Amino acid sequence: MGGQTARIARFIGVRLAVSAPVILGIVFLTFMLIRMGGQDPVAMLAGPMADEAMLNALRAQLQLDQPLLAQFANYMVRIAHGDLGVSWQGGIPVLNEIRHLFPATLELVLLSVALAALIGIPIGMRAATKPNGWFDQISRFVSLAGFSMPTYWMGLMAILVFFYILRWAPAPMGRLSMEVAAPAVVTGSILVDALLEANWRAMGSALAHLALPVACFTMLAAAPMIKQTRAIVIEIMGSDYVRYARANGFSAATVRRMALRNAATPLLTFLGSELTSLLAAAALIEYIFSLSGLGQWGLNAILLGDFAVVQGYVLTLALFSMAIFMVIDLIVMLIEPRN
Amino acid sequence: MLAMDKTKAQAWAHGFYVHAIGLTRRSPTFVAGLCMVLFFLGVAIFAGVIAPYSPTESFSYDILRAPSDRFIFGSDGNGMDVFSRVIYGCRYAFGIAVPAGLIMVGIGLPLGLIAGYKGGLLDEVLLRTLDVLRAFPTIILALAVVAATGQSLISMVVVIGVLDSPIFARVVRAEVLNLRASTFVKAAVAMGNPAWRVMVVHILPNAILGATAQLPMRMAWAVRISATLAFIGVGIQAPTPEWGAMIRQGAEYVITGEWWAALFPGLALMLLVLGFNLLGDGLTDILDPKRRGVGK
Amino acid sequence: MSLLTVDDLHVHFIARGLDNQLRTAKALNGVSFNVEKGQVLGLVGETGAGKSLTALALLGLLRPPAKVVQGQIRFKGQPLGLLDGHASQGMRGKSITLIPQSPKTSLDPTTRIGEQLIRMQREHGEASYAAAHARALEMLASVQIPDPAQRMQAWPHELSGGMAQRVLIAAGLINSPELVIADEPTTGLDLTVQAEVLDIFKRLVRANGMSAIIITHDLGIVAHYCDRMAVMFAGTIIEEGPVGKVFEEQKHPYTQNLIASTPKQIALHGFVGGVGSPPNLYDLPQGCVYKDRCSKAQSTCSTPVPLVRFGPDHQARCHHPDQGR
Numbered sequence: 033m034g035g036q037t038a039r040i041a042r043f044i045g046v047r048l049a050v051s052a053p054v055i056l057g058i059v060f061l062t063f064m065l066i067r068m069g070g071q072d073p074v075a076m077l078a079g080p081m082a083d084e085a086m087l088n089a090l091r092a093q094l095q096l097d098q099p100l101l102a103q104f105a106n107y108m109v110r111i112a113h114g115d116l117g118v119s120w121q122g123g124i125p126v127l128n129e130i131r132h133l134f135p136a137t138l139e140l141v142l143l144s145v146a147l148a149a150l151i152g153i154p155i156g157m158r159a160a161t162k163p164n165g166w167f168d169q170i171s172r173f174v175s176l177a178g179f180s181m182p183t184y185w186m187g188l189m190a191i192l193v194f195f196y197i198l199r200w201a202p203a204p205m206g207r208l209s210m211e212v213a214a215p216a217v218v219t220g221s222i223l224v225d226a227l228l229e230a231n232w233r234a235m236g237s238a239l240a241h242l243a244l245p246v247a248c249f250t251m252l253a254a255a256p257m258i259k260q261t262r263a264i265v266i267e268i269m270g271s272d273y274v275r276y277a278r279a280n281g282f283s284a285a286t287v288r289r290m291a292l293r294n295a296a297t298p299l300l301t302f303l304g305s306e307l308t309s310l311l312a313a314a315a316l317i318e319y320i321f322s323l324s325g326l327g328q329w330g331l332n333a334i335l336l337g338d339f340a341v342v343q344g345y346v347l348t349l350a351l352f353s354m355a356i357f358m359v360i361d362l363i364v365m366l367i368e369p370r371n
Numbered sequence: 372m373l374a375m376d377k378t379k380a381q382a383w384a385h386g387f388y389v390h391a392i393g394l395t396r397r398s399p400t401f402v403a404g405l406c407m408v409l410f411f412l413g414v415a416i417f418a419g420v421i422a423p424y425s426p427t428e429s430f431s432y433d434i435l436r437a438p439s440d441r442f443i444f445g446s447d448g449n450g451m452d453v454f455s456r457v458i459y460g461c462r463y464a465f466g467i468a469v470p471a472g473l474i475m476v477g478i479g480l481p482l483g484l485i486a487g488y489k490g491g492l493l494d495e496v497l498l499r500t501l502d503v504l505r506a507f508p509t510i511i512l513a514l515a516v517v518a519a520t521g522q523s524l525i526s527m528v529v530v531i532g533v534l535d536s537p538i539f540a541r542v543v544r545a546e547v548l549n550l551r552a553s554t555f556v557k558a559a560v561a562m563g564n565p566a567w568r569v570m571v572v573h574i575l576p577n578a579i580l581g582a583t584a585q586l587p588m589r590m591a592w593a594v595r596i597s598a599t600l601a602f603i604g605v606g607i608q609a610p611t612p613e614w615g616a617m618i619r620q621g622a623e624y625v626i627t628g629e630w631w632a633a634l635f636p637g638l639a640l641m642l643l644v645l646g647f648n649l650l651g652d653g654l655t656d657i658l659d660p661k662r663r664g665v666g667k
Numbered sequence: 668m669s670l671l672t673v674d675d676l677h678v679h680f681i682a683r684g685l686d687n688q689l690r691t692a693k694a695l696n697g698v699s700f701n702v703e704k705g706q707v708l709g710l711v712g713e714t715g716a717g718k719s720l721t722a723l724a725l726l727g728l729l730r731p732p733a734k735v736v737q738g739q740i741r742f743k744g745q746p747l748g749l750l751d752g753h754a755s756q757g758m759r760g761k762s763i764t765l766i767p768q769s770p771k772t773s774l775d776p777t778t779r780i781g782e783q784l785i786r787m788q789r790e791h792g793e794a795s796y797a798a799a800h801a802r803a804l805e806m807l808a809s810v811q812i813p814d815p816a817q818r819m820q821a822w823p824h825e826l827s828g829g830m831a832q833r834v835l836i837a838a839g840l841i842n843s844p845e846l847v848i849a850d851e852p853t854t855g856l857d858l859t860v861q862a863e864v865l866d867i868f869k870r871l872v873r874a875n876g877m878s879a880i881i882i883t884h885d886l887g888i889v890a891h892y893c894d895r896m897a898v899m900f901a902g903t904i905i906e907e908g909p910v911g912k913v914f915e916e917q918k919h920p921y922t923q924n925l926i927a928s929t930p931k932q933i934a935l936h937g938f939v940g941g942v943g944s945p946p947n948l949y950d951l952p953q954g955c956v957y958k959d960r961c962s963k964a965q966s967t968c969s970t971p972v973p974l975v976r977f978g979p980d981h982q983a984r985c986h987h988p989d990q991g992r
Contacts, residue, residue, distance in 0.1 A: 054499075054502050054503055057499075057503050058503055061503070061512075062515070065512075065515040065516060066515055068516075068520070169399070169400075172400070172652070173400070173649075176645060176648050176649060176652065177641070177645055179648065180591070180595075180641050180642075180644040180645035180648055181637075181641045182595060182598060182599065182602070182615075182618070182637055182640055182641065182644075184599070184602055184618065184622075185618055185633065185637030185640065185641070188618070188621075188622055188625045188633050188637070189630075189633075189634065189637070191625060191626065192625050192628070192630050192634075195626075196625070196626065196627075196628050196630075197628075204626075312509070312510055312511060313510065315510070315511075316599065316603075319603075320622075330511070331514070331603065334511065334514050334515055334518060335514075335518065335603070335604060335605070337518075342515070345511075346511060349511075
């Protein structure tokens with residue numbers, strides 16, 4: 033199996049080398065963009081009582097008076113040392129806060145994507161077996177309707193119905209009800225941490241708080257999944273080898289299994305890109321439901337012009353996206369015989 | 372003379388009717404989407420006639436009234452009629468989506484055409500840009516740029532149009548690549564047509580056909596993202612009757628049960644976006660060569 | 668009793684155009700032929716004549732919008748279900764098999780060759796994996812694939828076109844069917860490879876006493892590998908008979924045209940011309956379907972065409988068959 037390991041190592045190496053410039057480009061772009069906003073972070077930091085001299089001193093201290101490229105170079109050097117800077121709001125180190133908040137975002141996104149896949153893929157497959165039949169038309173329409181809903185609006189309506197009217201869901205404030213104690217932080221995900229502790233109360237509360245956001249997010253994520261699965265399966269079903277298999281009198285079950293094996297690669301690739309794009313969209317849901325995730329923090333930071341936070345947020349998303357793509361492509365490379 | 376005209380008109384109407392039925396059978400999604408989009412377009416155009424009040428007219432004694440005879444969709448936190456605001460919001464939706472769409476086509480079409488046909492450096496740059504965009508959360512990008520370039524409607528339109536262009540360019544490029552390998556293009560080249568002529572006369576019309584299905588989808592996205600940006604608080608200032616901004620205003624009242632200020636603009640938004648998506652979906656169906664004709 | 672009897676098969680495609688009108692394409696118009704045990708029949712015709720459709724009907728794979736308007740296919744005396752359904756499923760792949768076109772895309776890209784051959788057997792009742800494995804090896808050897816044990820592990824994309832086609836032949840014969848249908852078995856193959864592949868095919872079919880239908884537009888293949896031939900045009904069999912006799916006598920004008928259009932004949936006698944465009948299945952002429960392209964057409968050709976016999980096993984559908992030869 034030495035050859036296999038070598039292949040994997042080479043793949044990862046090449047992928048890292050190719051991704052580096054892209055990540056660099058993203059960081060650079062963000063760096064420049066956020067500084068175009070015309071917000072003056074120094075004024076924000078120093079507060080309303082500061083005078084000109086204090087502002088200048090602060091500016092010099094933060095190296096904000098240097099040319100942009102120099103600032104960027106400094107930033108890159110600091111990143112290399114693991115220092116992602118500090119938030120202007122309260123001086124919290126960005127790296128720490130990311131570690132603190134990212135698990136919440138991951139929790140939301142992973143749960144939603146898993147649910148969306150569990151629901152969406154079978155629906156897409158069934159729709160593909162009878163294209164333009166009634167099931168197909170209806171599922172397409174429903175999934176498009178779900179997809180066309182603005183996420184934040186869906187969240188608001190869900191809150192209205194399930195919290196205000198029905199009193200089923202808890203208040204959309206945070207990840208746990210106020211009276212419930214949080215479990216000890218191991219992974220950062222309340223669900224997982226509560227599970228590890230067998231803290232059922234916390235887990236129940238966390239689940240209750242996640243129910244609505246996950247439901248909304250799943251609706252959003254399911255639509256592309258249904259559409260793409262359908263397209264993939266239709267193409268496979270129309271292929272020469274499926275036709276041949278049918279001509280050979282293979283049972284429907286065998287043909288289905290064959291189709292699934294062939295669908296695995298394109299589906300996986302698609303799931304990867306869905307996951308990365310949904311990661312960014314999660315910010316809005318976090319915002320509405322106050323889930324204290326990374327997206328909510330990043331979103332606020334952009335509006336306020338909190339440079340380091342925005343850079344850290346974008347960097348995290350970009351790195352994570354690259355990682356997902358790499359893992360998916362690696363899996364595909366290993367299972368796909370055509371490589 | 373008049374009798375003849377009447378039968379001609381009748382014949383035309385009958386023909387139209389028959390084709391409409393045929394089209395509906397062919398793709399009900401397309402027709403549904405088209406009707407929805409046209410409906411909203413009509414509302415946008417005739418807003419002045421349909422809306423009972425001016426969208427910015429505020430009734431200080433009628434804050435947060437539930438839907439009634441006077442205020443069909445109720446009144447919002449500033450005492451303005453939600454119904455009228457939703458109607459005028461159509462104008463903003465189209466006013467953003469259409470120019471943004473034009474910018475997107477204006478940039479994306481030549482970009483995709485040249486990149487696909489000539490290849491080389493431009494192509495590489497386009498692909499790398501797409502790579503970056505793929506990993507970069509677009510909404511964050513939009514947010515950052517709009518926040519940076521100023522809170523105005525125009526900057527929002529420009530940003531959305533520009534951000535959409537690479538995606539559109541990629542679709543165009545894919546079509547161009549296919550066409551470039553086709554026999555009739557090769558023949559045109561062999562006959563000595565200069566590159567620009569081949570691109571404009573031979574490739575362009577066919578590439579447009581394939582890329583057309585993308586257009587409604589992109590416009591759907593433009594409407595969505597402009598509303599999202601407005602919801603977050605950039606690009607549009609109150610009291611502009613833009614749907615996203617209206618949802619933002621209405622959001623704070625949802626928890627206390629005053630649902631109408633946020634529901635109706637969101638509903639309108641959803642229906643318009645859905646209309647565009649159905650249109651695009653249906654268009655892809657219709658233009659899909661596999662769907663044409665009868666099996667052998 | 669013939670092994671296979673196709674009896675006056677009419678298949679139409681019904682679809683609705685954009686103008687909401689129903690249009691019918693008459694794809695098969697009274698196709699009739701027999702295949703005896705141990706016989707190889709060549710089904711010839713230009714593209715669109717209905718050859719592949721006939722194969723689909725034989726396999727019971729017709730789906731809407733195809734509609735069987737009339738006719739029947741009987742296999743060993745029993746009628747076959749022509750539409751895609753369970754009735755004929757037992758036969759497909761076991762008693763009647765298909766060797767498809769485009770060998771490289773017909774194989775499942777995610778399964779190894781050996782596995783596919785084994786699957787072919789197990790789907791049709793072979794319970795023992797070991798037995799299936801052994802037979803698969805055997806078949807690979809008989810289609811002259813070098814180093815069969817190694818090749819069992821190969822992926823389809825690793826094979827050349829010729830090898831893939833041979834694997835398909837192996838798959839088509841592995842369950843010892845009684846009738847094999849080879850649909851354009853040489854598309855996309857080099858000429859030398861074509862000959863090899865067809866030699867192997869014929870040898871195996873003969874050795875096992877199987878019957879075969881070779882669908883092709885290549886008259887050379889018909890001449891070399893088939894016992895009988897049936898010429899199709901616009902969904903009708905216009906001439907049928909032993910290969911030698913049909914080539915010699917060429918009773919139907921279309922047969923004559925076809926044979927005269929082969930490169931060799933053109934080289935010898937010059938271009939005959941008068942081929943014309945394919946018939947419009949939505950709008951077939953009254954009477955003889957070949958009428959609009961026929962150099963010998965007369966007014967009587969608009970009436971229903973009789974079946975004229977030239978001996979016990981040679982017949983043509985024509986008002987004015989060539990009596991001269």
